[in-house]
Amino acid sequence: MADKAQLQESIKAQGEVVRKLKEAKASKDQIVEEVAKLLELKAQLGTDDGKQMFVLKTPKGTRDYNPKQMAIRERVFNTIISCFKRHGAETIDTPVFELKETLTGKYGEDSKLIYDLKDQGGELLSLRYDLTVPFARYLAMNKISNIKRYHIAKVYRRDNPAMTKGRYREFYQCDFDIAGQYDPMIPDAECIKVVHEILTELQLGDFRIKVNDRRILDGMFAVCGVPDDKFRAICSTVDKLDKASWEEVKNEMVGEKGLAPEAADRIGEYVRMHGGFDLAEKLLQDPQLSQNKHALEGLTDMKHLFKYLELFKITDKVIFDLSLARGLDYYTGVIYEAVLIQPQNVHPSEELVSVGSVAGGGRYDGLVGMFDPKGRKVPCVGVSVGIERVFSILEQKAEASEEKIRTTETQVLVASAQKNLLEERLKLTSELWDAGIKAEVLYKKNPKLLSQLQHCEETGIPLVAIIGEQELKEGVVKLRNVATREEVDVSRVTLVEEIKKRSIQS
């Protein structure tokens, strides 16, 4: 721990920063962060009585889930898992960390965002950055050549968090992947169908799924005159088109990446194109593109894809978009990304505005081979649903609707209006538990009936089983409906049955 003088110095310095930031009208986020740092330093100074104080927070870019958020999360996961199971997927799990070298060379420029563990002796480890690379490692390690699996787990990225937008450093991915050598584009089409089903069922509003193909991008770069060794760099610049204007992207290509302006302009013409089956047909007529082997393969497969999507009746939401690039190094074929859109109410033009990506994926035929001692390839295609943004939207919806979300499933509270009945309450509660009834009892010797009823109101417990001397003598229980306040005497023998009858079956 730093000493007091040092910390006070730091606080002064931090205070300066805050003032300067305010003067410079810096973004609100920056100020908030600097103020947080200031408060942390203050906390480290401790209270006046010398007691060391803890900084009470979760690490930057992470959060706790409270019971209400967990209830929403459970609902979302159930929807997603049901969809994955409907498509016949099994599930696996892998450790939260991998050998550092397992992740090396898989993520291109993003590798700097990987969390490493401290070297405490033994192996060098890193937290997983996604679920795709661990999946490929799993396939190679166990010599599995075909599987359809889902995996729902947290991944870790030392990115700049923007938590109000649902961008965290610890976040869930829900992955669905199909590994195996199959006829072209059938599993690829199923992945897109899966995304379509999930986004429809979650009722988040309208969405579109953009598709493109790495081979079409590569062919396009080639015919536009991009040198081979610049493909990946230019690709990751194109990937910024969803957030930046064409002018900005062109400037980066020409200025930073050293591309000839004419080449950039030719790319600019292609990346403006979007459509469906027809666009693929049209580009197959493009005299230059159709001469490129990669582009030809990609465009031919794109036609297959749209034919299958037609059979799945989902082409109204899918757009073949030549500007879609996706940054990760390991994609080799089709790529896709789902975005939520909102009708632009401000303008009468009804232009659609993207409010962010919620799922993405593609084909990665080379990744498993990178792990296999003999370089044996296993073709894979998959999709990852990024549900943090989904949680944010559903949380806001729940708050706006003022709908009461129950965080427990308790069916009945065992209560009493009289004193000295703790043991009788515990005995009855235990009987209910043993009969599979979800039951609670207050942990007080002599709670007031009012506070017992209040507990039901607050937590949504629908029934109260009330006992008193009289009820015990008669072998009955007074069963009260919290909402209607109706009470009936029920024989102790039939109590379980009566509670089950009155509980809404979920």
Add this chain to the structure above:
Amino acid sequence: MADKAQLQESIKAQGEVVRKLKEAKASKDQIVEEVAKLLELKAQLGTDDGKQMFVLKTPKGTRDYNPKQMAIRERVFNTIISCFKRHGAETIDTPVFELKETLTGKYGEDSKLIYDLKDQGGELLSLRYDLTVPFARYLAMNKISNIKRYHIAKVYRRDNPAMTKGRYREFYQCDFDIAGQYDPMIPDAECIKVVHEILTELQLGDFRIKVNDRRILDGMFAVCGVPDDKFRAICSTVDKLDKASWEEVKNEMVGEKGLAPEAADRIGEYVRMHGGFDLAEKLLQDPQLSQNKHALEGLTDMKHLFKYLELFKITDKVIFDLSLARGLDYYTGVIYEAVLIQPQNVHPSEELVSVGSVAGGGRYDGLVGMFDPKGRKVPCVGVSVGIERVFSILEQKAEASEEKIRTTETQVLVASAQKNLLEERLKLTSELWDAGIKAEVLYKKNPKLLSQLQHCEETGIPLVAIIGEQELKEGVVKLRNVATREEVDVSRVTLVEEIKKRSIQS
């Protein structure tokens, strides 16, 4: 990466180590580990064609879960979560890492087993060691003074793994805790009831739940003449009694910890005692122990506890055992631990043999106060089910019984005996998905009927929906029962209904 010469040097050195270990007749484990290191170094050298090779493994002490293991895991979690919900618990989640200082000073001697993250700029972070300290941090941070919550998540300990016994470095904990100021021992008794219900439902064989109290231990140490500053050290030595003999434990007390032999002998008399309500009564008559304030409180509460356990009808499995200590620093009152036992078949004495701890917990009234700026206390009691050992046992059982575990829930495979019907198969499959039916289709243009039926046999899919030219013309589907090989023509309009009717409702 080290260069070839360096690595070859290391391999030679490692080879030396292996030889020496063998000579010294070192434990098998050590040899296995050294050989693994050797193989890793060899792998780093790469193949002869110069291709860099990966070490294909998960980090030490961790494992993947394959689909069969996941099916068992899902079943165990469902049992445990149902029990937690039956007792009215909500759930929360916290990040996998915490600020390093959040974990500091909570685990006593075990702190050395905490995984730290590398300092990559920003906060210093550690992986969570249990779910209890993050829970206490959560309560203090959100000023929550009462809650009943469960939390199921992975925790991390750099311990010596013994994976065949289910001891891993990454493992699940299933925690159930009750926070709040209540009348004595009521929530404590409920925690023990929860453990009893879970172990009964999991059908792992017979078990016992040992209980003791930190205050009784402290009182016992005091009357035995243990100096105050040695309480924690002696306590963690007593904790070893389940694995070591009394002689070994006494040697550590006297030799390592510097306790007077007479004091050790007096402890030895107490820790041999076990019983129930009666033992608590008897010890309350002990002229020395009953004079000690802490012991008196602990013994009085122990009587309360057994009274409640009597009402819950579970005293036959609960033992008041003065040798139970539990290592963690934060316990302040009752402590308990559940062990699986097997009747000793070898000896006719029918002595019970413990095969390991599967759950443990206790009361920790001071932990939340350590996080609260004003030291405001929130009394807590909880239990943690350590299910890795449970998984191991159930996996072995499943293997022994040769019972086929399904890893998917697919109800029907859409198939064809004829060529050129891929599009019709996809169309029908999509219709079934949209109707909520779990359906699969092979990703081949023209798969053989036999290989389609084989897929059903292998994965346990009970139904096949077969289409051909004839069926398409007539608007029917041939629905085949895989087990009985019966086939019936079903109108396409009623297909969904027919599949639902024939599917076993789960």
